[in-house]
Amino acid sequence: MAIELKKTDVVVVGLGAAGGVAALPLTLAGLNVVGLEAGSWLTARDFAPDELRNNVRGWPQAAQKANNEIPTHRPNASAPYTPRLPIHPMMNAVGGTSLHYWAQSWRLNPWDFKVVSATTRRYGSLRIPKGSTVEDWPFGLEELEAYYDKVEHEVGVSGQAGNIDGAIDPRGNIFEGPRKRGYPMPPLRGTQFTDRMAATARKLGWHPFPGPAAVNSTTYDERPSCLYHGFCNRGGCHVSAKSSTAVSTIPKAIKTKLLEVVPQAIATTITYDDRSDRVTGVVYVKGGIEYFQPADAVLLASYTYENVRLLLQSKSRAFPNGLSNRGGQVGRHYFSHNQSASVSALFPFDLNNWYGLPAQGVAVDNWADDNFDHSGLDFIGGGNLWVYSDRRPIGAASMSTFGKAPVWGARWKSFIKGNADRSNVAYLQKTTLPYDDNYLDLDPVEKDPMGFPVIRITAEYKDNEKRMGPFIQDKMAQWFLEAGAIAVENGPTGIMGPSTHAYGGTRMGDNRETNVVNRFGFSHEVPNLGILGASVMGTSGAHNPTLTAQALAWRTAEHLTANWTAIAKG
Amino acid sequence: MASKTDSDAPRDLSRRGLFKQVGAAGAAVIAGTPLAPGEASAREHTAQCHPVATAQLEALETLTAAEADTLEAIVARLIPSDENGSGATEARAAHYIDRALTGPLRSSREAYAAGLAAIDAYAQSSKGAAFARLAAPDQDAVLTDLEKNVATGFVPDAATFFDLVRAHTIQGTFCDPYYGGNANFVGWDLIGYPGIRLAVSEDEQHLKAPQPVRKSAYDNAMFTMKGSDHGHRT
Numbered sequence: 001m002a003i004e005l006k007k008t009d010v011v012v013v014g015l016g017a018a019g020g021v022a023a024l025p026l027t028l029a030g031l032n033v034v035g036l037e038a039g040s041w042l043t044a045r046d047f048a049p050d051e052l053r054n055n056v057r058g059w060p061q062a063a064q065k066a067n068n069e070i071p072t073h074r075p076n077a078s079a080p081y082t083p084r085l086p087i088h089p090m091m092n093a094v095g096g097t098s099l100h101y102w103a104q105s106w107r108l109n110p111w112d113f114k115v116v117s118a119t120t121r122r123y124g125s126l127r128i129p130k131g132s133t134v135e136d137w138p139f140g141l142e143e144l145e146a147y148y149d150k151v152e153h154e155v156g157v158s159g160q161a162g163n164i165d166g167a168i169d170p171r172g173n174i175f176e177g178p179r180k181r182g183y184p185m186p187p188l189r190g191t192q193f194t195d196r197m198a199a200t201a202r203k204l205g206w207h208p209f210p211g212p213a214a215v216n217s218t219t220y221d222e223r224p225s226c227l228y229h230g231f232c233n234r235g236g237c238h239v240s241a242k243s244s245t246a247v248s249t250i251p252k253a254i255k256t257k258l259l260e261v262v263p264q265a266i267a268t269t270i271t272y273d274d275r276s277d278r279v280t281g282v283v284y285v286k287g288g289i290e291y292f293q294p295a296d297a298v299l300l301a302s303y304t305y306e307n308v309r310l311l312l313q314s315k316s317r318a319f320p321n322g323l324s325n326r327g328g329q330v331g332r333h334y335f336s337h338n339q340s341a342s343v344s345a346l347f348p349f350d351l352n353n354w355y356g357l358p359a360q361g362v363a364v365d366n367w368a369d370d371n372f373d374h375s376g377l378d379f380i381g382g383g384n385l386w387v388y389s390d391r392r393p394i395g396a397a398s399m400s401t402f403g404k405a406p407v408w409g410a411r412w413k414s415f416i417k418g419n420a421d422r423s424n425v426a427y428l429q430k431t432t433l434p435y436d437d438n439y440l441d442l443d444p445v446e447k448d449p450m451g452f453p454v455i456r457i458t459a460e461y462k463d464n465e466k467r468m469g470p471f472i473q474d475k476m477a478q479w480f481l482e483a484g485a486i487a488v489e490n491g492p493t494g495i496m497g498p499s500t501h502a503y504g505g506t507r508m509g510d511n512r513e514t515n516v517v518n519r520f521g522f523s524h525e526v527p528n529l530g531i532l533g534a535s536v537m538g539t540s541g542a543h544n545p546t547l548t549a550q551a552l553a554w555r556t557a558e559h560l561t562a563n564w565t566a567i568a569k570g
Numbered sequence: 571m572a573s574k575t576d577s578d579a580p581r582d583l584s585r586r587g588l589f590k591q592v593g594a595a596g597a598a599v600i601a602g603t604p605l606a607p608g609e610a611s612a613r614e615h616t617a618q619c620h621p622v623a624t625a626q627l628e629a630l631e632t633l634t635a636a637e638a639d640t641l642e643a644i645v646a647r648l649i650p651s652d653e654n655g656s657g658a659t660e661a662r663a664a665h666y667i668d669r670a671l672t673g674p675l676r677s678s679r680e681a682y683a684a685g686l687a688a689i690d691a692y693a694q695s696s697k698g699a700a701f702a703r704l705a706a707p708d709q710d711a712v713l714t715d716l717e718k719n720v721a722t723g724f725v726p727d728a729a730t731f732f733d734l735v736r737a738h739t740i741q742g743t744f745c746d747p748y749y750g751g752n753a754n755f756v757g758w759d760l761i762g763y764p765g766i767r768l769a770v771s772e773d774e775q776h777l778k779a780p781q782p783v784r785k786s787a788y789d790n791a792m793f794t795m796k797g798s799d800h801g802h803r804t
Contacts, residue, residue, distance in 0.1 A: 044792065045792055045793060047793075048787040048788065048790075048793035049766050049768070049787045050746055050748070050787045050788075050793075051745065051746065052741060052745045052746060052749055056741065057674050060674065189772055189775075191775040191776070192775065192776040192777045193777065227768060227769035227770065228769070228770040228775065229766075229767055229768050229769060229770055230767075230770065238768065238792065238793075349777065350762075350777060350778075350779065351777065352764075352775065352776065352777050352778065352779040354763060354764055354779060355764075355767070355770040355774060355775055356770070356775060389775065392763075393744040393745075393752075393757065393758055393761060393763045394740060394741055394744045394745060396744075396761055396763065397740050397743070397744045397757070397761060398737075398740055407717075407736070408647075408648045408649070408713070408717070408736055409647065409648065409650065409710065409713075410650050410652050410654070412649075413649055413650065413652070413654055413657065413760070414654050416760070416761055417654050417655070417760055417761060417762075420761035420762060420763075421761070421762055421779070
């Protein structure tokens, strides 16, 4: 039997990018919060600039939970499984993957909230891709604006505003929705290479701008500005300039003395009581011992795959198919961001991209979302073009040879000697939609070391994604070639395996037949269970999900505090 | 203590000597037998005073001597030493792989046992001698057969083993020297990597790269075990 602990107000499962944010509004409102985190505390000393450990070996210094439950993947229900990834895209620690993520901190475009209605209005309903289960969000950007603003300031985001209350500033993203005020810090600086790319984009008549980053460009909240040392990509920050929740909202919540962080705690079940029709707490294992943490409300914030897995494995008489899954919607509407179909370029001169960070770059949104006319095209949505400064030696030596050399031997060696610092790979995030037959469930065979099934991904890109890829690649290739590249190479539309940008599975929406959580992020079926993270997002847009997941987390937490009695004591 | 090696001097000759001399002793540090405090600096002192020009002696951690001979011969063809400078041999990529196979890469140990035996058998049957005994053009022909996945006798297939060894050879040639490869920073010199800096200025992000720094991440005490004494120089 589990050891029963003293009851608390709220248990947050997972203190990563989303749970680590939610803890702050909860504790500021005076609620007692227990934060269960599968990982441990890591500090600056754990964040060596070590490519092998960070980028190849999957953070051996962190608690190894995610790497023990890597999802399986098959493109569709009748296709063979693809090989399992050697390391999980996410990691476990207080602060979660916000410790080593790229820290691009985008707001979604207004269109992303209204894909169905806006597409229907502009192009007709026939343009919604066949088989897609996409819905409008239950609210628009204007509802989320205040929460984006809150997180940008509490976490710490650098950037250049492009639209303050409708006033367009061409130094920023002219396509962004209106915001009430600018970023709390100016954007990260450019490099000579990114400046060159920006100038080229302007020559093409496009609108380049520095992207937003949860990385300090100046001293902020007593943390120093970025040192641009080049190991931010899957690396922690040795000076805490990256605004992970471990150095921003979590310490602020701890200061209230109302947040208890329980590290190395692996949640196994969310418990439910059918007499009261409420969740009653969370069972977790720490140091081989099982505990039960009772609470009046539970916020599930453990990343898309684990959110779905915990719900599906939390079975009871009332929920034989998993908690909050009477409607069979847990695991549905899953998709991961189409980041494949990239473009690599080879330049005839050194770029000195050895330093900097993935968030130090230049963006073009002219071909993102519905920022351009799709009348004559065969897809909806679009892609963000992103060029940045980031290179490390093992990665550099593993570069494409652009068909100009073999991949080993003397000719290869000669090629990389001359070209290791002359290539650049663009990051192209493209609108991806949910479809009826893309979903998550429990793998019937593979289990984690505790004996629980891992998540199985059944998903593949459909026509809309496949048609958009080459269109976006053409734009990117044009940009590279105009900037002086002598060769470009298009990457393939890849497979839809485990991803850092995994959406859906517990989608948010007013219709309880097609969504797991309501417009505030609480379960349609269990009133005191809230769900945080990109698993509630129904569309991806063309930008990184983290800031949106964090804004939603703040909003869900705030809704709980404002309706505490109704939700937690009802 | 060896704090002088923290300087930004592009090359530290005493350390290069040390790399060559204490390879086996240093390997023991990584395997979990730390040197006593002061021991490494004493060795370094010795290295400075009595540079040793003899060939380096190498303990094997998991590979058999025959496997190591074959692996050394493979990495020497994947990244050869030639007019473009040092290759995987000087970087000690095989040493890196041998050591990693006892730790982070241990799940590949059996693949190496099987693959190295298979490449020797294939070399024997197609070229008449074990891989390490073949002339370079024949070695290249055998490796090409692996790469093209036409070589027989491999499980699951030759290309899988080729890709595995190639990836690990790149790691061993371009990794932080802490891990026993990229000895004397020959990999980083080859591709012009200007080195690990903990802070990079705006000027250093202009198209012309700054002067190289040749340091391990773990030459920065903030990332090492407290009390350790730079036992990473293998």
